[in-house]
Amino acid sequence: MMRTVKEVSKITGVSVRTLHYYDAIGLLKPTKVTEAGYRMYDDTALSRLQNILLFRELQFPLKEIKAILGSPDFDPSEAIAQQIGLLELQYKHIGELIAFAREIQDKGVSTMNFDVFDKNEIEKYKAEVKEKWGGTKAYQEYSQRDISRNEDSYGKIANELMTMFSELGGLKDLTPDSGEVQKKIKALQKFITDNYYVCTDEILRGLGEMYICDERFKKNIDKAGGEGTAAFVSQAVSVYCSNS
Numbered sequence: 001m002m003r004t005v006k007e008v009s010k011i012t013g014v015s016v017r018t019l020h021y022y023d024a025i026g027l028l029k030p031t032k033v034t035e036a037g038y039r040m041y042d043d044t045a046l047s048r049l050q051n052i053l054l055f056r057e058l059q060f061p062l063k064e065i066k067a068i069l070g071s072p073d074f075d076p077s078e079a080i081a082q083q084i085g086l087l088e089l090q091y092k093h094i095g096e097l098i099a100f101a102r103e104i105q106d107k108g109v110s111t112m113n114f115d116v117f118d119k120n121e122i123e124k125y126k127a128e129v130k131e132k133w134g135g136t137k138a139y140q141e142y143s144q145r146d147i148s149r150n151e152d153s154y155g156k157i158a159n160e161l162m163t164m165f166s167e168l169g170g171l172k173d174l175t176p177d178s179g180e181v182q183k184k185i186k187a188l189q190k191f192i193t194d195n196y197y198v199c200t201d202e203i204l205r206g207l208g209e210m211y212i213c214d215e216r217f218k219k220n221i222d223k224a225g226g227e228g229t230a231a232f233v234s235q236a237v238s239v240y241c242s243n244s
Contacts, residue, residue, distance in 0.1 A: 001042070001043065002031065002032075002040045002041065002042055003040065003041050003042075003046075004038055004039070004040060004041075005019050005020070005030070005038070005039040005040075005041070008041050008046065008049070012046075012049060012053070014049070014053070017213065017215075019039070020039075020213050021210060021213040021214050022049075022052070023039065023209075024206050024209035024210045024213045025062065025066065025206050025207075025209075025210055026066065026202075026203075026206050027052065027062060027065065027066045027069075028045065028048055028049055028052060029045075030045065031044070031045050047076075048069065051069060051076065051079065051080075052065055052069070054080075054083045055068065055083070057087075058083065058086050058087070058090070157195050160191070161191065161195075162220070162224040163224075164184070164187065164188055164191060165221045165224040165225045165229060165233065166224045166225045167184060167225075168181070168184050168185075168188075168225055168229060168232065168233050168236070169221075169222075169224065169225015169226045169228075169229035169232070170225065171184065171232075172225075172226070172228060172229065172232050176232060176235040176236040176238075176239050177236075177239045181236050182236065182239065182240055182243075184236075185204075185233075185236050185237055185239075185240040186240065188204075188233075188237075189204050189240075192204070192207070201240075201241045201244045202241075204237055204240070204241055205237065205238065205241040207237070208233065208234045208236075208237030208238055208241070209234065211230045211233055211234045211237075212230050212231055212234045217230065218230040221233060
């Protein structure tokens with residue numbers, strides 16, 4: 001049975017905007033897109049969405065979920081067992097916190113016990129899951145570079161990226177397919193490759209869609225380059241990828 005994006009949103013509680021975003025970043029592609037442009041999802045797609053939502057409940061970042069589900073060795077039956085294990089650890093942790101809070105309520109705020117806030121067991125389990133399934137090339141590249149960074153380099157890279165968006169915002173009087181704009185998009189692709197992971201045309205296209213689908217990205221890009229910059233960059237990226 002095929003369902004529209006609105007039907008999937010209704011039965012899962014996931015907003016249509018979020019489903020569009022998942023499509024844009026390649027996390028959950030629709031089973032097919034009709035000639036009229038409607039996204040359609042079958043039971044296999046819904047099963048993948050269920051896996052995504054379980055990992056989200058366990059506070060896995062989207063990029064890690066994509067890497068896990070994209071691993072050639074991914075085993076859904078083993079993954080659900082791991083998800084259950086993590087959920088049980090979280091359930092145990094929350095139970096201990098509730099018990100501690102009640103103890104404070106009964107005995108007063110002088111009660112001291114910081115052991116209940118220890119989440120090392122949960123984090124260790126999560127690390128094992130990431131190690132097993134996070135085997136995609138892009139994820140490994142990003143993780144390796146992430147390890148070598150410090151707080152200063154994070155800020156420097158982020159500032160440089162925002163400067164690029166600011167420069168693109170200054171070109172909004174041109175058309176997205178103009179040579180100067182396309183040169184900036186090529187530089188943006190190279191910057192992402194140099195600082196994060198190999199940014200293929202497919203990945204860049206997904207990022208371009210994300211710049212307008214994800215409100216956080218849109219807000220930050222428009223803040224850097226002025227109102228409408230995110231939409232302009234998205235259009236320019238689409239032109240660039242179509243011509244590559």
